[in-house]
Amino acid sequence: xxxxxxxxxxxxxxxxxxxxxxxxxxxxxxxxxxxxxxxxxxxxxxxxxxxxxxxxxxxxxxxxxxxxxxxxxxxxxxxxxxxxxxxxxxxxxxxxxxxxxxxxxxxxxxxxxxxxxxxxxxxxxxxxxxxxxxxxxxxxxxxxxxxxxxxxxxxxxxxxxxxxxxxxxxxxxxxxxxxxxxxxxxxxxxxxxxxxxxxxxxxxxxxxxxxxxxxxxxxxxxxxxxxxxxxxxxxxxxxxxxxxxxxxxxxxxxxxxxxxxxxxxxxxxxxxxxxxxxxxxxxxxxxxxxxxxxxxxxxxxxxxxxxxxxxxxxxxxxxxxxxxxxxxxxxxxxxxxxxxxxxxxxxxxxxxxxxxxxxxxxxxxxxxxxxxxxxxxxxxxxxxxxxxxxxxxxxxxxxxxxxxxxxxxxxxxxxxxxxxxxxxxxxxxxxxxxxxxxxxxxxxxxxxxxxxxxxxxxxxxxxxxxxxxxxxxxxxxxxxxxxxxxxxxxxxxxxxxxxxxxxxxxxxxxxxxxxxxxxxxxxxxxxxxxxxxxxxxxxxxxxxxxxxxxxxxxxxxxxxxxxxxxxxxxxxxxxxxxxxxxxxxxxxxxxxxxxxxxxxxxxxxx
Amino acid sequence: xxxxxxxxxxxxxxxxxxxxxxxxxxxxxxxxxxxxxxxxxxxxxxxxxxxxxxxxxxxxxxxxxxxxxxxxxxxxxxxxxxxxxxxxxxxxxxxxxxxxxxxxxxxxxxxxxxxxxxxxxxxxxxxxxxxxxxxxxxxxxxxxxxxxxxxxxxxxxxxxxx
Numbered sequence: 001x002x003x004x005x006x007x008x009x010x011x012x013x014x015x016x017x018x019x020x021x022x023x024x025x026x027x028x029x030x031x032x033x034x035x036x037x038x039x040x041x042x043x044x045x046x047x048x049x050x051x052x053x054x055x056x057x058x059x060x061x062x063x064x065x066x067x068x069x070x071x072x073x074x075x076x077x078x079x080x081x082x083x084x085x086x087x088x089x090x091x092x093x094x095x096x097x098x099x100x101x102x103x104x105x106x107x108x109x110x111x112x113x114x115x116x117x118x119x120x121x122x123x124x125x126x127x128x129x130x131x132x133x134x135x136x137x138x139x140x141x142x143x144x145x146x147x148x149x150x151x152x153x154x155x156x157x158x159x160x161x162x163x164x165x166x167x168x169x170x171x172x173x174x175x176x177x178x179x180x181x182x183x184x185x186x187x188x189x190x191x192x193x194x195x196x197x198x199x200x201x202x203x204x205x206x207x208x209x210x211x212x213x214x215x216x217x218x219x220x221x222x223x224x225x226x227x228x229x230x231x232x233x234x235x236x237x238x239x240x241x242x243x244x245x246x247x248x249x250x251x252x253x254x255x256x257x258x259x260x261x262x263x264x265x266x267x268x269x270x271x272x273x274x275x276x277x278x279x280x281x282x283x284x285x286x287x288x289x290x291x292x293x294x295x296x297x298x299x300x301x302x303x304x305x306x307x308x309x310x311x312x313x314x315x316x317x318x319x320x321x322x323x324x325x326x327x328x329x330x331x332x333x334x335x336x337x338x339x340x341x342x343x344x345x346x347x348x349x350x351x352x353x354x355x356x357x358x359x360x361x362x363x364x365x366x367x368x369x370x371x372x373x374x375x376x377x378x379x380x381x382x383x384x385x386x387x388x389x390x391x392x393x394x395x396x397x398x399x400x401x402x403x404x405x406x407x408x409x410x411x412x413x414x415x416x417x418x419x420x421x422x423x424x425x426x427x428x429x430x431x432x433x434x435x436x437x438x439x440x441x442x443x444x445x446x447x448x449x450x451x452x453x454x455x456x457x458x459x460x461x462x463x464x465x466x467x468x469x470x471x472x473x474x475x476x477x478x479x480x481x482x483x484x485x486x487x488x489x490x491x492x493x494x495x496x497x498x499x500x501x502x503x504x505x506x507x508x509x510x511x512x513x514x515x516x517x518x519x520x521x522x523x524x525x526x527x528x529x530x531x532x533x534x535x536x537x538x539x540x541x542x543x544x545x546x547x548x549x550x551x552x553x554x555x556x557x558x559x560x561x562x563x564x565x566x567x568x569x570x571x572x573x574x575x576x577x578x579x580x581x582x583x584x585x586x587x588x589x590x591x592x593x594x595x596x597x598x599x600x601x602x603x604x605x606x
Numbered sequence: 607x608x609x610x611x612x613x614x615x616x617x618x619x620x621x622x623x624x625x626x627x628x629x630x631x632x633x634x635x636x637x638x639x640x641x642x643x644x645x646x647x648x649x650x651x652x653x654x655x656x657x658x659x660x661x662x663x664x665x666x667x668x669x670x671x672x673x674x675x676x677x678x679x680x681x682x683x684x685x686x687x688x689x690x691x692x693x694x695x696x697x698x699x700x701x702x703x704x705x706x707x708x709x710x711x712x713x714x715x716x717x718x719x720x721x722x723x724x725x726x727x728x729x730x731x732x733x734x735x736x737x738x739x740x741x742x743x744x745x746x747x748x749x750x751x752x753x754x755x756x757x758x759x760x761x762x763x764x765x766x767x768x
Contacts, residue, residue: 418688541654547763549644549647561640
């Protein structure tokens with residue numbers, strides 16, 4: 001069997017199953033909606049046709065029967081009742097096992113029997129013979145539905161080698177010794193790419209090719225003695241630089257898929273669970289179009305399911321209790337996704353009873369995870385973080401703030417494995433939000449480069465308020481901040497990062513200024529030298545480097561070295577725990593300093 | 607002598623000691639490049655380096671496994687907790703299927719003590735065998751511990767990373 005074709009089938013069929021799951025949720029609320037029935041019918045029809053083409057008999061036979069059931073509904077030969085709904089749900093469950101879990105041994109006999117029994121009640125039982133080819137079915141689909149049974153967005157599927165496959169012989173390892181061999185023989189992972197993106201890549205490649213030809217022409221002219229080519233060379237270099245950046249941006253984007261691919265699995269999870277728990281709940285989804293690396297989207301379903309289950313089971317109160325509290329009896333679980341800085345956030349929020357940090361801390365003391373003295377010094381967020389401790393959850397389950405911690409250690413380690421972080425936010429009586437944060441694998445952003453001691457450092461430019469030379473005579477006598485709007489708490493960046501406590505120079509010193517919204521103060525980091533302000537490709541780094549070193553990413557310099565891009569919020573939090581070097585009157589308004597806005601404007605103009 | 611296993615291993619030299627890694631979890635070995643140090647890291651984490659367009663954490667194998675000073679001539683790029691991490695080693699020795707005899711616990715403990723390697727970071731210890739099925743296998747007296755890849759990054763860095 002053609003493996004590429006098989007991979008393409010599974011990729012498309014998985015998308016269809018996910019979409020059908022979301023459609024079913026809507027259909028449950030609106031059973032008379034003929035468009036939805038038609039959509040479900042078409043989805044099953046496409047799966048049937050394509051699986052038949054690949055001789056995947058179990059999938060074909062199951063989807064064929066379910067399609068026949070829906071055909072009766074769409075032709076008004078049968079009502080859209082709970083029996084039909086249950087049959088379609090059972091079909092989807094079985095399809096998920098065979099398509100998403102790729103269980104080739106699975107036989108959906110029980111569901112097939114029930115579908116047959118339903119169909120036998122009608123005038124004519126469906127034929128069990130699989131259709132002859134995809135082509136005939138597709139044609140049938142057109143006639144039946146009046147619309148092609150394909151996805152709305154034209155897409156092409158391109159195989160992308162997984163990281164584990166990207167192997168190479170160890171360059172430079174001679175003498176017949178080590179040869180790293182292929183690390184994995186797993187089937188290639190597939191990414192669906194919008195056709196428009198492929199067109200853009202092609203167009204940019206062609207433009208690059210033209211620019212390269214231009215470069216060769218210039219070289220030829222220079223070799224023939226024409227010396228006045230510098231201006232043209234400069235212009236061409238700029239053009240190539242722009243084209244290669246655009247190309248890199250699009251190619252990096254190929255790995256990105258909308259988080260809706262995972263969000264759309266949850267309406268049914270919420271509905272089923274709420275029913276089981278005798279609660280009333282609905283799911284709201286925001287920012288489903290936010291794009292995230294495919295490997296993360298593929299892997300977050302399990303931890304998210306756990307968190308949603310926790311939200312329903314332990315977060316949302318019963319309808320009666322909610323009424324007593326003056327809340328809407330129907331609880332809301334909200335999934336939202338958004339980009340902030342170099343990170344994509346996924347928030348799972350419930351409007352339930354929330355968690356009491358003090359009760360959690362008390363439980364931690366009771367379980368011997370911390371001493372009473374230690375927990376008294378902790379912030380509310382640190383107290384909440386005890387629920388990530390292994391084994392903490394079981395005891396919590398019997399209390400009324402309850403098993404919020406059930407499996408949270410596993411959730412956290414799963415998220416960490418994806419280079420992500422988990423932060424909890426909870427208010428008693430108002431609900432709980434779990435923030436999952438994942439670094440964008442690559443992002444292009446304006447960055448401010450400075451030298452601090454022996455090392456280069458970069459900051460996201462949009463966070464910098466000012467980058468300017470301060471005069472030592474502007475230092476204010478000690479005694480606390482009097483005017484927070486114009487006074488700056490000055491810290492030495494190399495002291496904060498490297499414990500290098502060299503004294504600042506006597507006359508002028510270069511300072512990059514930030515505003516710390518947590519402490520409501522302006523903070524300046526004294527650096528040795530301003531280097532440049534550039535558009536830089538920032539790559540993700542291991543998540544633990546953020547915590548240990550305040551680094552949020554790295555950018556590769558022309559010489560191949562890496563310059564860390566620092567997480568300003570982390571740096572500000574670090575500074576807030578230390579005494580400032582001095583208080584300084586900000587030169588804002590008195591010096592001709594470069595604010596980030598001006599810098600961006602000048603970059604854009606250039 | 608009959609091998610107890612055929613293991614696909616990358617065997618490397620780190621500060622004069624032979625260590626092995628599951629080859630399926632090793633992406634490649636490349637000559638070492640410049641490393642950018644980062645603040646507040648344990649000594650064994652050298653910093654970050656750019657390798658084939660990615661930025662990876664670089665761990666010094668010799669310091670990580672308390673084996674003294676290594677030459678750091680190559681990076682073995684390994685998959686650690688789903689991420690690529692570069693382990694600085696002296697030299698790669700061999701990377702293919704190797705007939706081995708797996709040591710029992712008492713033998714393994716003895717060998718690790720002689721090497722000065724903590725049992726916590728070791729999955730198994732093997733004796734490397736010579737020969738093949740046709741000519742027969744012979745003991746070589748070369749003992750190779752297979753490192754637990756998840757131990758390359760010091761545990762304290764992961765803890766609380768969320």
